[in-house]
Amino acid sequence: MSLYANCVRPLLFRLDAETAHHLTVQSCRVAGSIPGLPALSHSCLHSSAPELVSEFGGLRFSNPIGLAAGWDKSGHALRLLDSLGFGFAEIGSVSARPSPGNPKPRLFRMPQDRAIIVNYGLPNDGAEVVARRLAQYHTRHPLGVNIVKTNDGPNAPPCGPDEILADYERSVSLLHPYAGYLALNLSCPNAQGGKDFFALPGNISRLLARLEHLAIRCPVILKLVPTEDASALQRILNECDAFPFVRGFCFNLPAGKPDTLELSVPREMLAYQPGAIAGRPVTALINRCIARLYQLMDRRRYVIIGAGGVFTAEDAYLKLRCGASLVQLYTALIYEGPGVVKQINRGLVSLLKRDGFTHFSQAIGTAESCEDCLSEHSHLRP
Template identity: 35%
Template sequence: MKLYNLVRSVLFKQDAEWSHDFALNQLARIGSGPMRFLVAQSIPEKPVEILGLRFPNPVGLAAGLDKNGRCIDAFGAMGFGFLEVGTVTPRPQAGNPKPRMFRLTEHEALINRMGFNNDGVDALVKNIKASSYRGILGINIGKNKDTPEAEGVQDYCICMEKVYSLADYITVNISSPNTPGLRAFQHGNVLDELLRTLKAKQHELEIAHKKYVPLFVKIAPDMTKEQVQSFAEAVRTYQIDGVIATNTTIERSAVEGHVHAKEAGGLSGAPVRDASTQVIRWLRESLPKEIPIIGVGGILSAADASDKLAAGASLVQIYTGFIYHGPQLVRDIVENL
């Protein structure tokens, strides 16, 4: 899309977070109005059916770009097969001090330590209700930074209750590197307790709403094979419906020497691609085929998406690739499937 090349050349001259906010404000404004044609594109149908849901194509928007669900209509018009909004927390929170988002253009990468800046789950619910999007919507939930770790499970339950009726699936984010202690939920007893509680909550909500909403858990790429295997065992034990692999990495070797390489936070884009694909492969070996994987991390081309699908993902998501290549990337991936 030539328009996107122009937009990008202007936005990339500005601070990364400023550009992000500016673009989202424009998308929120035009998404539901007559100017929506500016971002709209029609994408060929390449349907995928998993967990009783029919995805018109397997390319989704990854969590974190539209945390508050302000641009659902605009992203829907771009032809994504599904959207994931959030991460949202029970109470609004400001996130970390700025600057907290950095472009590593030579590496087609970003580093961020946003820290779940979001308007809170009630604001997200309001925005979803106001949107006219009728495609598949995932809602990604987390815990507030100031909620003690021992009470973190309650934050996930609060969010689950509030979003359940609006979600096609819910993602439990335990892999952001920017909320202290969050990644501890990925292992051992803490993981067991979280999954046991959330599975019980899902059952309770299924009865109350007469609707089954699948639960996905999103994990980090910074895991050993053994850690991935024991995570997968917990997923099987607690009958979690699916896994999203992966979030950003804290590893920096691929960008060593870059002026931003030492910034704290999660690295995304091309440098996380292989680690993320490896985690998908390990998961696929350890999970029965009824438990789908959504592959995300460093998809910047149709070939990258094919690698994720070949590794065992049923669907893919993009974030950093979307920043670098715009909506055209959705079309490229789908057309090349």
């Protein structure tokens, strides 16, 4: 058992989940400002191998495992974040205006399911403040900046289309100069005004048209509502066609507690618990979405970033085999600590060797159909 599992996790798990999260981010912020500590952390935690190095959109990834959005929402801990072993990291979601998010409590652990229930509702410092922060530090690994519509709270009057589009446009204009890539969060499960809007045909292309004049130089990824529905995915691909700066996709958590989640906790226990579930229960659902999108998309143009329930090298490998080119994790960091990233990368090298691949790109999409993706996790079949 690791130092994290033996000592750090038991202490953190005595605190409520949000306090533990806040404490961890602040500790990383302070640790990152201590001379020599980020370099020490990097030399202990980072691992790469020629078979794990890749390039995409002018960015070089020393390994394919990244930190998912939501851990460092406002870019407080960039220095240490860059030294935790990840091949890339995504901060945010950041919105045009600062937001306090949803009322507390809004984060809950489900250890039986290796899961977290999240109902944060996008608290963040706002694009102006985050842009100033980003201007002060250049990360050595690619940095993604995740952008979302401002959450003005449950009592705010409904927003019109122009207001929603202008909100994204403002954040993108402030943040794109500092981003390795931008992720447009079109699917936050816990906020009003964004995800429902982009479910309406035509609104994704309206947003992209609105961003065209900004001459964004970095690749743009769209973070979508998870769906396996080929016609819904094809509609999204069609809407992106005319906008070459869109270079990939990621799937968000599903809203609520859909039947497609694999839960050991009885659903009735969660009936009055607002929020989306991250971690183990979303693995199979997201894998099926990735495999479906991979079948449909232009693979020379787009990549998929696969996030959802990645805890082990086998989990990451399956995401790649379903069609992801990069993989992200968040919940595993809470349960396993930062050492998990190096463990996954080392395990990936062994799995590639086992299967006769000399580079991880050869494994991408090798589980050709969605059925193949599920068969390795047949116990996760819905």
